[in-house]
Amino acid sequence: MKNPLWNNWQAKLVSFVIALVIWGYVKNLVDPSFLDRLFTGTFTPGR
């Protein structure tokens, strides 16, 4: 039943990447300046 191509670590890695993308997308919706601050290096608090 187990697919050898889908080892645990691979599945975990893909899950992490998907989670990162979803988190980034939603975070940007909640706090639109978040990505700007992140990429311009001015990551300071303020939601």
Next chain:
Amino acid sequence: MNFLYAHFSTVLDLARSLIEIFILTTAIYSLWKLFRGTRGARVLAGFGVILATMSLLAVLLNLTVIERLLSFSPAFLITALVIIFQPELRRIFAEVGSRPLLGGHRQQTEVIELVIRTLEQMQQVGHGALIAFERKITYEPARETGTVLDAKVSDDLLETIFFPKTPLHDGGVIIVGDRIAVAAAIFPLTQAEGLQRNLGLRHRAALGLSDETDAVVVVLSEETGIISLAYGGELRRPLTTDELRSQLIAILLQNKDHEKPLVEQLAG
């Protein structure tokens, strides 16, 4: 002071973000583990690919109407998920709601030994068998379709039930405690994809029952004499009688697979 406060808040913000990402990762991975190999997973994957392609096209070509329509997709997707994964969801909630089995160890050990002895004898004469050990979740349709016996488990009785061409040999037996509750019961067939082609209806039925309930189902193949065990929607095969004994004891008596919290089961 201000600098310290700002620094602390940044660290806190970062920690918060990390926790959020960790929770999301765990949730996505758990969902993947629960649904892999099921028919619904393929449907969902196909649906995801179509949705992603459409979204990309809409953004690239600036198709505002399509983009607007796609923005409704999350609500639709959640409804579709519930419908597509209905059997899996039922199993998950049923597992979460059931508690570990307590007591009756000696009785269960005797039943396990009896079943194994019967399987060995049947293996020699080339008969097949489908035996389910019912636990916390009952499968009512089996009682309606099968013949209710309510008889003490014995090797003679089991062999008689599975003797070819007898009225009760088709279908499965359900054991509850030390009694054969039902014989010739019809189990639900699994919808899982990617099963080996040589696995017949008995194996599909065993997997189907283990998909929908927390039962442990043992299959003896009539053609090959191979012993398989279905539990939690997974088929373990081929098993020797010793391996079968240790797995049955682990699941039914020590409750190893069940005592662990669901999160841990998923991570394993």
